[in-house]
Amino acid sequence: MDVVKMSNVKDKTVFIVGGSTGLGKEIAKELASQGAHITIFGRNQKRLDEATIEIDTAKQSENQVITAVSADMSDATTVRAVFASQPRLPDILICNAGGTSTELGFLIDLEPDVFERCMKNNYYTSLYPARAVLKAWVEDDRDSKALAKPKERKIVFVNSTASLCPAPGYLAYNATKSAQRALAETLRLEATRYNNPKSTYKVQCVFAHNFISDTFLIEQQNKPSLTKRLENTEGDLKMLEKKFPYAEKIAPEIVDAVAKGDYAVLDGRFESQIVWGVGMGGSPKRCWGVWDVLLALLAMFAWPFERRRWGFEK
Amino acid sequence: MGSFLSKNEFPVAGRTILITGGSKGLGLEAACELARKGSNVTIVARGKDSLKDALALICKSARSPDTQHFHSIQADVSTAPECSRVLSETIEWNNGSPPDIVWCCSGSAHPTLFIDTPLDQFQTMMDSNYLSCVYMAHAVLNAWLRPSPSLGQHGSDSPKTANPTPPLARHIIFTGSFVSFYSFTGFTPYSPSKAAIRSLSDSLSQEMNLYAAAHPTLPRVRVHTVFPATMPTQSLEDENVVKTDLTKSLEEGDQILQPDECARRAIRGLENGEELIPTSTIIRLVMTSVLGGTVRGGFWKGLANTLLGWVVMIVMVFIRWEMDTKVRKWGKRYGSSGMLTKQ
Numbered sequence: 310m311d312v313v314k315m316s317n318v319k320d321k322t323v324f325i326v327g328g329s330t331g332l333g334k335e336i337a338k339e340l341a342s343q344g345a346h347i348t349i350f351g352r353n354q355k356r357l358d359e360a361t362i363e364i365d366t367a368k369q370s371e372n373q374v375i376t377a378v379s380a381d382m383s384d385a386t387t388v389r390a391v392f393a394s395q396p397r398l399p400d401i402l403i404c405n406a407g408g409t410s411t412e413l414g415f416l417i418d419l420e421p422d423v424f425e426r427c428m429k430n431n432y433y434t435s436l437y438p439a440r441a442v443l444k445a446w447v448e449d450d451r452d453s454k455a456l457a458k459p460k461e462r463k464i465v466f467v468n469s470t471a472s473l474c475p476a477p478g479y480l481a482y483n484a485t486k487s488a489q490r491a492l493a494e495t496l497r498l499e500a501t502r503y504n505n506p507k508s509t510y511k512v513q514c515v516f517a518h519n520f521i522s523d524t525f526l527i528e529q530q531n532k533p534s535l536t537k538r539l540e541n542t543e544g545d546l547k548m549l550e551k552k553f554p555y556a557e558k559i560a561p562e563i564v565d566a567v568a569k570g571d572y573a574v575l576d577g578r579f580e581s582q583i584v585w586g587v588g589m590g591g592s593p594k595r596c597w598g599v600w601d602v603l604l605a606l607l608a609m610f611a612w613p614f615e616r617r618r619w620g621f622e623k
Numbered sequence: 624m625g626s627f628l629s630k631n632e633f634p635v636a637g638r639t640i641l642i643t644g645g646s647k648g649l650g651l652e653a654a655c656e657l658a659r660k661g662s663n664v665t666i667v668a669r670g671k672d673s674l675k676d677a678l679a680l681i682c683k684s685a686r687s688p689d690t691q692h693f694h695s696i697q698a699d700v701s702t703a704p705e706c707s708r709v710l711s712e713t714i715e716w717n718n719g720s721p722p723d724i725v726w727c728c729s730g731s732a733h734p735t736l737f738i739d740t741p742l743d744q745f746q747t748m749m750d751s752n753y754l755s756c757v758y759m760a761h762a763v764l765n766a767w768l769r770p771s772p773s774l775g776q777h778g779s780d781s782p783k784t785a786n787p788t789p790p791l792a793r794h795i796i797f798t799g800s801f802v803s804f805y806s807f808t809g810f811t812p813y814s815p816s817k818a819a820i821r822s823l824s825d826s827l828s829q830e831m832n833l834y835a836a837a838h839p840t841l842p843r844v845r846v847h848t849v850f851p852a853t854m855p856t857q858s859l860e861d862e863n864v865v866k867t868d869l870t871k872s873l874e875e876g877d878q879i880l881q882p883d884e885c886a887r888r889a890i891r892g893l894e895n896g897e898e899l900i901p902t903s904t905i906i907r908l909v910m911t912s913v914l915g916g917t918v919r920g921g922f923w924k925g926l927a928n929t930l931l932g933w934v935v936m937i938v939m940v941f942i943r944w945e946m947d948t949k950v951r952k953w954g955k956r957y958g959s960s961g962m963l964t965k966q
Contacts, residue, residue: 385742417765477829477830488749491806495814498808499808
């Protein structure tokens with residue numbers, strides 16, 4: 310268990326892949342307000358520029374450095390070059406790129422190129438940055454001097470309740486999130502091997518549940534009606550607002566939960582907790598695991614009824 | 624609830640089966656066993672020579688060599704066009720009808736530590752293990768659920784025959800892994816692809832309910848994933864060349880199963896109508912704790928699985944803790960290469 314429960318991000322450097330819109334941007338703003346230096350990575354220069362202004366406005370002090378880099382983070386060579394050219398190694402890497410605005414639907418309605426594209430956007434954009442940064446950290450440990458307190462090095466993968474409770478209509482996306490989750494869990498174990506007096510390594514996984522953002526609204530236009538019914542996202546924006554929070558509401562909750570240090574990170578809603586209960590499986594339990602085990606037992610009871618409702622809906 | 628007498632939910636005699644990765648290991652053994660049960664088989668693989676040898680073995684296993692047909696196709700199923708081609712060639716060979724059953728066994732494992740893994744391996748693993756399954760499923764499901772007018776429909780939608788018995792179900796079978804459920808050190812290139820396969824299986828199974836309801840006269844499509852135990856095959860030997868000693872030590876106590884026994888257990892599970900099919904006790908136990916939203920197999924089975932799941936869940940807490948400790952101790956003692964000799 311962590312001795313220092315609340316991790317302080319003041320003066321720390323944070324890289325956020327997929328930090329120019331939605332949840333990534335809101336997390337960037339929250340971290341900026343807590344004193345961190347932020348570099349966001351994305352593909353769209355215009356969105357990056359707009360996001361930089363917003364994040365800059367949120368910062369705590371003038372010493373904080375807020376920058377943006379436009380690059381295709383799903384390409385291994387590009388990622389390596391882009392990270393190598395940064396002035397500083399990050400303390401925290403947040404892999405937030407992803408989403409599925411144009412890959413929704415049932416298997417036989419999709420074109421085959423959709424699957425590779427979805428995997429690129431959601432899995433490789435986590436994989437290559439994580440690998441590049443982990444490699445750089447391990448090399449830095451070899452060459453650097455020991456400090457009074459070990460450096461805290463952290464990778465946070467932003468995953469989804471899609472990997473806990475897959476819903477129909479998200480076939481392409483669910484698989485990519487399952488892949489990202491398997492990567493996060495395996496890496497968590499592997500990373501602990503690199504712990505040494507100079508640095509401690511931590512891997513965390515955020516299971517984000519449905520929230521409202523620009524990407525979500527585009528998704529809604531492409532989503533099959535059946536999917537909307539099953540995941541309770543039917544209705545216009547006004548109705549959705551009643552049921553789901555905006556990204557800016559859950560971002561601070563997520564940042565807080567990340568600071569607590571547990572592997573699995575959820576936002577504050579009870580619904581998210583129950584979905585975690587259903588799908589946690591062999592994943593590391595939070596804290597001592599008591600609450601998570603109870604959740605899982607409760608969910609095991611309740612889930613078959615929900616699943617049967619889905620069956621009937623179809 | 625289903626009768627307690629064994630009802631075969633996977634009849635194969637006289638039916639046509641397409642097996643990718645069918646020239647070695649589990650795929651080859653499954654092909655031989657299915658030939659013994661009277662089916663026609665097409666195997667797909669990349670190696671011409673291994674295909675030839677495999678086909679000879681399968682023919683020898685045939686129950687009725689005069690009436691059963693066997694075929695092989697050389698292809699690399701990790702791309703969509705190749706999967707499309709494999710399917711059209713199979714349809715042509717099968718007198719204009721798509722295969723009744725498709726079993727995706729193609730794939731490989733490259734278990735190395737994350738930062739030591741060559742960059743292109745990640746893509747290779749994902750392509751050969753997961754994408755090959757999606758592309759194959761995409762091709763065959765389009766043929767089954769959206770047949771073109773030129774294909775024979777085999778009486779499935781014909782209004783002429785008053786058909787009291789529903790048409791035989793079609794099956795698509797994927798091959799998962801222990802690490803689809805529970806991954807550990809050394810498998811970062813591999814387990815994401817296997818987790819993706821499990822997710823695909825669950826998603827497709829849900830979607831098939833939709834088609835079954837919308838087209839009640841078409842044969843139902845059942846989706847399954849087989850989870851093979853560790854098998855002493857050529858592929859395992861290739862794996863062990865790159866695998867770290869740390870991973871090997873974590874795998875100690877693994878149940879090793881001959882591929883033919885694995886194939887037999889898989890087929891038994893299919894005949895029982897199971898969706899997720901474990902082939903060893905350890906896999907079954909772990910599976911019950913990670914079923915999550917997956918179909919649990921009817922009322923009684925589901926109850927048994929759920930209860931078992933509760934027990935395993937508690938046990939998992941200790942297993943996880945034990946593994947974490949082992950890995951940390953290793954790091955302290957042997958350094959970060961994962962190999963016994965200090966590097």
